Amino acid sequence: MPEGPDLHLASCYINKVCSGVVFSGAVVKSEVSKNPEVPFASEAYTICSESRGKEIKLTLSPIKEEKVKENVKRGKQQNTMASNALTLVFRFGMSGHFRMTSEDEIPKHAHLRFYTKEKPRRVLSFVDIRRFGSWEVNGSWQPDRGPCVMFEYEQFRANVLNNLSNKAFEKPICEVLLNQKYFNGIGNYLRAEILFRLKIPPFTQGRAAIELSVKSQENSEHSLSKKVKVKMENPDILELCHSVPLEVVNFAGDYYEREPLEYYSVFSKWLQCYYVAGMKTLRDSNGRTIWFQGEAGPMAPKGAKVPKRKYLIQKQETEENDAKSLVVKPKIKKTKKSLVQASPQKSTKTVVVKKKKQSKELPSVRTGQSVEETISAQRGRKRVVSHDSAVKKQQTPTRKQKVVKEEVKPKIPRTVDPMRRTRNSKAK
Secondary structure (H helix, E strand, O other), rough: OOOOHHHHHHHHHHHHHHHOOOEEEEEEEEEOOOOOOOOOHHHHHHEEEEEHHHHHHHEEOOOOOOOOOOOOOEEEEEEEOOOOEEEEEOOOOOOOOEEEEEEEHHOOOOEEEEEEOEEEEEEEEEEEEOHHHHEEEEOOOOOOOEEEOOHHHHHHHHHHOOOOOOOOHEEEEEHHHHOOOOOOOOHHHHHHHHHHOOOOOOOOOOOHHHHHHHHHHHHOOHHHHHHHHHHHHOOHHHHHHHHHHHHHHHHHOOOOOOOHHHHHHHHHHOOOOOOOOOOOEEEEEOOOOEEEEOOOOOOOOOOOOOOHHHHHHHHHHHHHHHHHHHHHOOOOEEEOOOEOOOOOOOOOOOOOOOOOOOOOOOOOOOOOOOOOOOEOOEEEEEOOOOHHHHHHHOOEEEEEEEHHHHHOOOOOOOOHHHHHHHHHHOOO
């Protein structure tokens, strides 16, 4: 799921590819998307972007104000072009992102498209495979979301420390970090990396974990310079919520413009805990999987099922399939004469089962003999046919052939003589 660093990188990407580019026409929405239509059209407009936490805002600004055209035939006025700037607030959901491509290479799941005025035209597309992402026309930042952890650090820190008495901080720290009211921009992989670096069990009470991390630095008996040094070497949990997302922005800025596989390969090398082999996993009360090392903490759900790691299962299956493809399967030959079974693992003798053949050679028969002779033996019975009877058998048609060749004779109804009945009755 895209988190604060991913949306900031997407905003930087939009500003870079749209710099000096003029867009034209209407904003096109896909037929599949359930998001609202964008009532905007202009002969020339520009696009700029900014991000805040897990939200991104696009501003469509017309270069010139289009005049209101009057439909003389109907006697009505109709605005054919938008004259004011329009804002779109995007939330990426699970798989949302932006791509600038040529008109012939529009991605399959592009649900909102902005066309350039140049020829050949290019298209800026909002791509969302799972369709969990959304946009709001003329929207603004959600009021329920707190300050951005990356670019509004002072406000973010004050918002958390001033509201520690809130009931929301009584939950486990792994669930508190996903509360966008206080940690706007933190997601699943960031919370795992932050708790792993501080060695905090994920199911420790949120208030206790934050207070312990912050007070351990404030109560240190060092000079100001040493306090700064200690703070840089051992940051508290709120500082890591600010610095860890910026690490992603710094190392992944160049790779976001390239192919997604190349970006994720670099991103996976940066991860220390999330989706790393050897780490433990549990599901919190919201059903989200938390990755950690060591003990889970006193607030861990009892009897919680450990979620299956799909990537490990897929890896094992591929390894098994590769191993199976290398093994030579035993060849089984089925013929009328023989049945041979051979297996490469064990050396077994081939078993050959042969059917008994009937001798085609006719036995010597006495002259004049035309009757079939039956000879019974100890291991079966053989039927010996004389030469004359064999020839006769070939000439005589079978029963089925007789039925076909015989003409069907019509059945004649049986008639009864009425005088015969009267005679019989008189005789009695």
